[in-house]
Amino acid sequence: MDTKIIGGKIAQARKAHHMSQAQLAKQLFISPQAVGKWERGESMPDITTFNRLAELLGVDLNYFSSDTPPAAHEIASDISVEQPSVPENKPGLGSPERQVSINLAVVDLQGTNFAGAVLHKGKFKTSPLRGANFAGADLTGSSFEIIDAQEANFDSANLTDCHFSITDLTDASFHKSILVRTVLSMSGQGAKFVAATLTDVTLSKADLRKTTFEQCIFNNVDFNACDLRGLCLDGQTFIGVRFDKSVMNDVSFRGATLRHVSFKLPFSLTNKSYLAMKTVCFDGAMMDKLTFAALKGLRTIDLSKVSVI
Numbered sequence: 001m002d003t004k005i006i007g008g009k010i011a012q013a014r015k016a017h018h019m020s021q022a023q024l025a026k027q028l029f030i031s032p033q034a035v036g037k038w039e040r041g042e043s044m045p046d047i048t049t050f051n052r053l054a055e056l057l058g059v060d061l062n063y064f065s066s067d068t069p070p071a072a073h074e075i076a077s078d079i080s081v082e083q084p085s086v087p088e089n090k091p092g093l094g095s096p097e098r099q100v101s102i103n104l105a106v107v108d109l110q111g112t113n114f115a116g117a118v119l120h121k122g123k124f125k126t127s128p129l130r131g132a133n134f135a136g137a138d139l140t141g142s143s144f145e146i147i148d149a150q151e152a153n154f155d156s157a158n159l160t161d162c163h164f165s166i167t168d169l170t171d172a173s174f175h176k177s178i179l180v181r182t183v184l185s186m187s188g189q190g191a192k193f194v195a196a197t198l199t200d201v202t203l204s205k206a207d208l209r210k211t212t213f214e215q216c217i218f219n220n221v222d223f224n225a226c227d228l229r230g231l232c233l234d235g236q237t238f239i240g241v242r243f244d245k246s247v248m249n250d251v252s253f254r255g256a257t258l259r260h261v262s263f264k265l266p267f268s269l270t271n272k273s274y275l276a277m278k279t280v281c282f283d284g285a286m287m288d289k290l291t292f293a294a295l296k297g298l299r300t301i302d303l304s305k306v307s308v309i
Contacts, residue, residue: 004041006064011039013057027056029116051102052117115153249276257309258287262294274300282306 014024014035021035028035028049037043045053050064105125115135122142129149138158147167155175163183169191177196185204192212199219206226213233220240227247234254244264265277278300286307287295295301 003044006044007039007041009064010035010053010057013059013063014039017057024056028052051119055118247276248280250279250281252281253285254281255284256282256286258285258291260288261291263298265298274298277301 014021020032021039022032025032025035030049034043038045054060054063102119102121103123104127105123107127109124109132110128111131111133112129113133114137115133116137117134118138119142120138120140122139123145124143124147125145127147129144129147129152131151131153132149133153134157135153135155136157137154139162140158141161142159143163143165144167145163145165147164149167149172150170152169152172154177155173156177157174158178159182160178160180161182162179165183165185167184167186168189169186170189172191174191174193174196177193179196179198179201181200182198183202183204184206186206189207189210190212193214193216194212195215197217197219198221200221201218202222202224203226204222204224206223208226208231209229211231213231213236216236218236218238218241221238221242223241223243223246225245228243228251229247229249231251233256234252235256237257238253238261239259241258241261242264243262248263263277265274277298280301282295282301282303283305284307285305286309289308292303292306292308296303
C-alpha cells in the first residue's frame with residue numbers, strides 16, 4: 001500500500017469530519033505529530049489503529065486498503081453538509097462513532113497493545129493473547145473463545161457483555177475492571193480481580209482455586225459448578241449471589257457482607273457436600289436474616305461469630 005495515498009485518505013476523512021490533527025490524536029491516545037506523519041506518508045498506523053480510525057472517521061476498512069486516491073463521495077454519506085465545525089477544545093462533539101464487529105480469529109496477538117482501544121463485538125478465537133495489554137479498553141460485547149490469555153492485562157477495561165469461553169487467564173490482571181453480564185468459563189490459575197465490580201456475571205465451571213479476589217463487589221453473580229477450594233473472599237460484598245453446585249472446601253468469608261446469598265450444594269449420595277460446608281469460615285461476617293437462616297439450616301456451619309443485619 002502507498003503510504004502517501006493512505007495518508008491523503010486519512011487527512012481527507014479527518015477534514016470532512018471537521019477534526020484537527022490534535023483532536024484525532026487525542027481520541028487515538030497518540031501524539032498529533034504521529035497523525036502528521038501518517039498524513040505526510042512518512043509512516044502508517046498499525047492494524048489495531050486502522051480499525052479505530054475506521055470507527056472514528058465513519059469509513060470502511062476497505063477505504064484504506066485500496067491504492068487509489070481518495071474520492072470525496074467515499075466519506076460523504078455520513079456527513080451533513082451543514083455540519084458545524086467542532087471547537088478545538090471540545091473533541092468529543094464530532095459525528096457519532098460507528099462500532100463494527102471485528103474478527104481477530106486465529107491471529108497471533110501475543111503482547112499486542114490494545115490499551116485504551118474501543119473494540120465492540122470483537123471476536124478472538126484461538127488467538128494467542130499471552131501478555132496482551134487491554135488496559136482501559138472498551139471491549140463491550142467481545143468474545144474470547146479457546147484463548148491463551150495468560151498474563152494479559154485487563155485493568156480498568158470495560159468487559160460488559162463479554163464472553164470468555166475455555167480461556168486460560170493464568171496471572172491475568174483485572175484491577176478495577178468493569179464486568180457486567182460477563183460470562184467467564186475459564187481456568188483462572190492466578191487471575192487477579194482487585195477492586196473490580198462484578199454485576200450480573202456468570203462464572204461457569206471455572207477453576208478458581210488460585211484466583212485472587214480482593215476489594216471486589218459481587219452483585220447478582222452466579223458461581224455455577226465452580227471449584228472454589230481454598231478461596232479467600234474476606235471483607236468483600238456479596239449481594240444476590242448464588243453459589244450453585246460449587247465446591248466450597250476451606251473457603252473464607254471473614255469480615256464479608258452477604259445479602260440474599262444462597263448456597264446450593266452439589267448432589268451427593270453421602271453427606272460429603274455438607275462436610276465440605278463445615279470447613280467454610282464466616283467469622284466476623286455480616287449477613288441478612290434470610291442468608292443466616294439458610295446457612296443455619298445446613299447445621300454443619302459455625303455461625304457463632306456472625307452478625308445479623
